Amino acid sequence: VEESVHLELMPTVNRDYIDTNLEEIYEKLLKVRKDVLKALEEARKQDLIRHPYEAKVLLKLPEDYKGLMLDRLDWIKFFFTVSQLEVVDNVDTDIKVESEDIEGLTVGIERAEGEKCPRCWIYDETVGKDGQPICDRCMEQVKIYKNIRYRIIFSFFLYFTQNKMITYTKPKPFVKWAGGKRQIIKVLKENIPETFNRYIEPFVGGGALLFELLPSNAIINDINSELINTYLVIKDNVERLIESLKEHKNNENYYYKIRDLNPSELSKIERASRFIYLNKTCFNGLYRENSKGKFNVPFGKYKNPKILDEENLRAVSFYLCNNNIKIYNKDYKEICELAKKGDFVYLDPPYYPINKTSSFTKYTKYDFTEKDQIELSEVFKSLDKKGCFVMLSNSNTDFIKELYKDFYILEVEAGRYINCKGNLRKKRKLEVLIKNY
Ligand SMILES: C[S@@+](CC[C@H](N)C(=O)[O-])C[C@H]1O[C@@H](n2cnc3c(N)ncnc32)[C@H](O)[C@@H]1O
Structure with missing residues (x-):
């Protein structure tokens, strides 16, 4: 070996590497490629494409070339630097080139189907x-x-x-939700366990903490079946949901027409579309049902509500599809039974009222009563015994503090009232965060 590569002689060819058959094949492929490039240049001149990746190539081949091409269909488009390629019996495109070298070869060009992949540009x-x-x-x-x-x-x-920002969008809650945790999200994040197995959220609502943490292994649940149907539709049918959301109008008559529809008579996609529409246009983004289970919040009279946020819906869908996220519509107790040692369970139930008028606990026709709060504290204790990490949010009241007196209690500042009275919106230590770790 010489000291420098510049002093080396050209290496002699190893005879074993010579493959005349392969050489013949490549000569033929290169001949076809010459005609493909000619056709691509023609397509570029005629403004059909600006880059070869925007093209789909159609090839009509003589018999002795057919097998050659069909055997290589999985990668030959890369050899021609185009996005798609098809072998056809007839070329019926505006742009076509008859080969001068290969008798019977016609190359046609049309625009490639689908969207440009921002990673490989195909x-x-x-x-x-x-x-x-x-x-x-x-x-x-x-x-x-x-x-x-x-x-x-x-x-x-x-x-x-890319010149434009086709970014990965971090998903965020797709509905405004009473009791949503976005205002105290920093505190919640600071208090999660350092490591855990699965993330379990039995009262998920709008999922503020879920979307903050984006766990890859999670169970989410809510008793509200319209909300859970929407999570599932976003996961499985986001494009059809987006199309349906484009149809909605922001006016009072239309709002009441949609509100009066009976969800059980609608398709899953229509139900999800109605649910998001009502959430974006109703008063304060509230979800409230009457005793018969009928959504009864009045029109919100917003000038320009963002009924459709395509980018976020796609981001939520992508997250739900590409991670192990199990979605349930059950009572929270059934979900807590699924928890195992090492799992992190975040409990964010309807809050115990600070006073008789201030709090909102009725998300569905079922209320979350004092008895329910006591039962929930029992579930908290059983999760603790199992070896789960448990964190719970609730109102800063003596009743709640007494129920969880054996655990760590943190008072948290937040101004997340649904009540409209200005003074109640002031930030006060109205919440507690309870942990067993
Ligand atoms: C305080 S909210 C949760 C808010 C949520 N953390 C967020 O960020 O939007 C309480 C949720 O519990 C749900 N819920 C009420 N009773 C329930 C029950 N028995 N089982 C499961 N979910 C219930 C309600 O539908 C509501 O979405």
């Missing part, structure tokens, strides 16, 4: 499917994508490789 129909931001092939490559840190790096990657 157009593919799997991009955007169920909120997936990249194509199936890239999804396979970036299994690490599930890790939040890599997703942020990936967002930057997209930013620098």
Whole structure:
């Protein structure tokens, strides 16, 4: 070996590597490629495409080329640097080139189908499917994508490789929810256990903490079946839900027409669409049912409510589809029975009222009474005995503090009242956070 590569002689070819058959195949493929490039150039001149990846190539081949191409269909499009390729009997496109070298070869060009994958730039129909931001092939490559840190790096990657910001959007709650935890999210985050197995949220509501933590292994649940149906539709049918949400109007007559619909007579997608629509346009984003289980909140009269947030719905869908998130519509007790040692259970029930008029506990036709609070404290204790990490939010009242006196109690500041009276909106230490660790 010479001291420097510049002093080395050209290496002699190892005769074993010579494969005349392969050479012949590549000569033929390169000939076809020449005609494909000619056709692509024509398509570019005629403004059909600006980049070869925007093209789908249609090839009519003579018999002796057919097998050659069909055997290589899985990768030959990369050899031609196009997004899609098909072998056809007839080329019926505006742009077509008859080969001068290969008799019987015609190359046609049309625009590739699907969306551009921001990772590999190839157009593919799997991009955007169920909120997936990249194509199936890239999804396979970036299994690490599930890790939040890599997703942020990936967002930057997209930013620098694309002119526009096709970023990974961090999902956030898709409904405004009474008792939503966004105002004290920092405190909640500071208080979660350092490590745990599964994340379990039996009273998930809008899921403020769920979307903050984005656990990859979780169980979420709520007794509100309209809400849970919406989570499921976002997971499985986000594009159809988005289409349906585009149809809604923000006016009073229309609002009451939609409110009066009976959810049990609607499809799952219509129910989810109605639910999000009512949440965005009703008074204060409240969800309240009368004793017959009928949603009864009046029209909110907002000038420009954001009924449809496509980007977030797709982000939520992507998160739910690509992680192990089990979604239930049961009473919280059944869910707590699923918890095992090492799981982290966050309990955020309807709060015990601070006084008779201040609090809102009636999310559905079932109220959450004093008896329910006592039973919940028993469930808390049984989870503690099992070896789960348990954290619970509730109102800062003597009654609640007495129920959980054997655990750590933290007073938390928040101004999250549904009550409209200004003085009650003032931040006061109205909540407690209770932990067994
Ligand atoms: C305080 S909210 C949860 C808010 C949620 N943490 C958030 O960030 O939006 C309480 C939730 O408990 C649900 N709920 C009430 N009774 C329940 C029960 N018995 N089992 C399960 N969920 C229940 C309500 O539908 C409501 O969504």
